[in-house]
Amino acid sequence: MNRIRLLVFNSALSVLDYRVPDGMRVEPGSVVVAPLGPRQITGIVWEADRLPANEVPAEKLRPIIEVLPVPPLAAPLRRLIEWTADYYCAPMSSVARMVISSGGALNGPATMTEYRLSGGMPERMTPQRELAIAALEGEQATIRELAGIAGVSEGVLRGLVNQGVIEPVTVSIDRPFAPADPDFDVPELSPEQREVADELVGAVRARAFAPFLLDGVTGSGKTETYFEPMAEAVRMGRQVLVLLPEIALTENFLKRFEHRFGAAPVQWHSSLKSTERRRAWRAISEGTAQVVVGARSALFLPYRDLGLIVVDEAHEVSFKQDDGVRYNARDVAVMRAHFEGFPVVLASATPALESLHMAESGTYKRLELPSRFGGAELPHIDTIDLTQEPPERGHWLAPRLIAAIEDRLAKGEQSLLFLNRRGYAPLTLCRNCGFRFKCPNCSAWLVEHRLSARLACHHCGHVEQPPATCPECGEPDCLVACGPGVERIADEVEQLFPEARVAVATSDTLNSPERAADFIEAAESGAIDIIIGTQLVTKGFHFPELTLVGVIDADLGLEGGDLRAAERTYQQVAQVAGRAGRGAKSGEVLIQTRHPGAPVIAALAEGNRDSFYGAETEARRHAGAPPFGRWAAIIISSEDDAEAREAANRLGATRPQHDGLMILGPAPAPLALLRGRYRYRFLVNARRNAQLQAILNDWLATQSFAPGVRVGIDIDPYSFV
Missing domain, CATH: 3.40.1440.60 (PriA, 3(prime) DNA-binding domain)
Incomplete structure (x- = not known):
């Protein structure tokens, strides 16, 4: 046995x-x-x-x-x-x-039925049939997919199947992906790019663990540079993984990849259909998927022979999972490279302070691209002090920013306005009685979205229709939107510049790879004059005619209790500033702020990244914060407030006492109610040498919690709500 x-x-x-x-x-x-x-x-x-x-x-x-x-x-x-x-x-x-992560992939090879034109003609031609036959020449897909391509109903196509005009074809779901050609279109790199690329290519050939921090200014050509070690891995018959922080960035990357390698990479993200996930999973596990580009979950797939991981925009907060297994894909990518013995590249124009510290200590090797590719210059940055140059009453754009947009419109150039707040307004209230629309499931205001005519909670997804009268006092025409979101900025822009072609770019409007592709095509073709977007537009996009970036409220990210607020604000504003002047024309960035003297705003205006990171590093060192100390959060939650509070207090009463360990709390979380659950938090601060995980596990093991109580541990937390 x-x-x-x-x-x-x-x-x-x-x-x-x-x-x-x-x-x-x-x-x-x-x-x-x-x-x-x-x-x-x-x-x-x-x-x-x-x-x-x-x-x-x-x-x-x-x-x-x-x-x-x-x-x-x-x-x-x-x-x-x-x-x-x-x-x-x-x-x-x-x-x-x-x-x-793909249950269907575990069942072995499988087939499906697709359809294509047979060459025959129907007994009776109709306009719909004629349209379908013309549109489907050379196409092969399912009936549903063909109907989408042809713009006709599935019934029209099934009628053509019955008459033999369209024939079924049995295909393997697991058919191989088109191979990438590492020598398809080898670019001319600058001397700086070539030096970095050669070092990375050598690391791939060495087949040994080597962590790199690719630190290059926006527009320096980091993508073209790390394409070269990817090509070398493909030549060696090894697999490559590229992690991207946003699905919306995938289409832009796919376009550049296909131009370089002559074929698309294998994709892995939440928008894939189950059959697509199955096909990708099996190709990855069998080793036939050469290059995979995906979201953070692609990191755990069972690659047969992985030879390189690239984490693009490695500073991005979206690499940190907020629920379930609360892992940071950037850090787990380094550990996967360590266990399997290959290089990993963390690429960013604004690296995380922890990554810079690892480079300075010699754990990571830092490779720098300090100038933009092709002689393009970094944009000129200036601040607009809103206390001295305020917008008109009821408006959000300062006069100097309006004048700069007018100038770009006259020159036929593009402008980008950045505000990291979705929707029309973050709060709607009654001016008669003061009633405020709150989420019934969360301690958060409902955000007005005028484009979709709804009030929505951005935490749990609750949606309701805006009422005609106040729910509290019944007064009609009394509801007032307070504060701006990107939709409100778009309204103001359309009033100021009625002839301008405006696009709103957020996770609401670019919520699929197809919509992202349409947006990129329109922007690159010059069909958009003014882009208004959230953090989604701060990275990865290259629009040569975009010469002006306006940051509507640079102070927004500094509000609240985020312990990394200054670093995040610097990264976001620096990244969005980097969208300007990436082509032959020079760029300008105008930052609207009420605190121009704040260290992070001053560093952005002066273009002095080193001074900001230096000051932030010393502040972290003094506070024992990462990378000099460790953070962890413990979240106690229940659908019953008293039950959650009692569990948190009981846990707090047994807190461990260790040198180099400080436990704060319990206290109600900033979002004290989230998705119908009441939440209490502990924040743990520990020295680097403390056995943090063992201490937390031993502490929690002493407790027995009621069935309705959930306990979550977040190591290295990024969200403090």
Whole structure:
């Protein structure tokens, strides 16, 4: 009899022992199906000495049912699962579930039916049929997809199928992706780019762990530079992963990649259909997917032979998962490269302070691109003191910014206005009785969205229609929008410049790769004069005719209790400023602020990144904050406020006492009610050498919580709400 230990996808059970029937072969990493009561569950065979022992007698062990037809998870990936679970205080089963993220992929090869024109003609031609036949020449896809291409109903196409004009074709769901050609269109790099690219290419050839910080100003050509080590990895038959912080950036990257390599990379993000996820997962696990570009979840896929990871815009907060397993993809990418022995590149124009510290200490190798490609110059930056140059009453654009937009319109150039606030207004109230629209599930105001005529909560997704009268006093025509969002700025721009072509770019308007592609095409073709956007437009886009950037409210990010507020504000404003003057024409950036003397605003205006990072580093050192200390958050929540408060107070009463450890709280979270759950927080500050995870796990193990109470641990938190 052969006893095996399974990691199963159930955090309550986690580890179970089974036996392997005679004649069945398994190995560590095999994905298997096993019985659990009357059900069947999926699990991963694990080394028995690396998981908690199970005391079930050998004679009571049930046999596993089958080994699924996918390659076993390699040992380095299993070590990454263990490290991630241990570092982020998460169940191993929850981390492993991210690896096995396409259930359909586990069932082996499969086929589907697609359709194409057969060459025949229908018995009776109609305008709709004629339109379909003309549009579908050379196309092959499902009926639904063909209907979208042709702009006709599925019924029209099914009629053509019945008459033999369109024929079915059986295809493999797992058909291979088009191969990338590393020599398809090799670019001419500048001497600076060539020096950096050669160093990265050498690291790929060496097949050893090497972490790099690619620190290049906006417009310096970081993407073209890291394409060269990617090409070398492809030549060597190895796989490459590129992590992007936003799906909206994917289309821009795909375009540049295809121009360089002659084929599209394999994509992995939440917008993929289940069949697309299955196809990508199997190609990745079998090693036929050469280059994968995706969101943070792509990091845990079971690559057969990964040879390079690139984390683009590595400073971005969206690489940090906010729920479930609260991991930071930037840091886990470095650990995956460490376990598997290959280079990892963190690319950014505004690196995270932690990454800069790692470079200065010699842990990462810093590679610099200090100037823009092709002789383009960095934009001129100036501030507009709103206390001295205020906008007109009821408006948000200062006169000097309005004049600069007029100048760009006259020259046929583009302008970008940045405000990191979606919707029309962050608050709607009744001027008669003072009633404010609040979310019923969260302690947050409802945000007015006039484009979609709704009031929405940006935390839980609650939506309601704006009423005609005040719900509190019944007064009609008394509801007032307070403060600006991007839609309100767009309204003001359209009033000021009625002839201008305006586009609003947010996660509401660019919520799919297709919409993002349409926006990029319109901006690049000159079909947009003024872009108004949130942080979505601060990175990755290259519009040569964009010469003016206006930051509407640079102080917005400095408000609230975010302990990284100054760093985030600097990164956002510096990134959006970098969209200006990327072509032959010079750029200008105007920053509207009420605090021009604030260190972060002054550093932006002076273009003095080093002075800002130096001052921020010393402030962090003094406070024992990352990278000189450690942070962790503990969130206690329940649907019952009293229950959550009692659990938090009881936990606080047993707080551990350690040198170099400070525990603040419990206190109501800034968002004290979120998605119907009342929340209390602890903030833990520890020295670098403290065994933080062990201390937290031991502390929580002393408590038993009511069934309705949830306890979440967030190591290295980025969100403090």
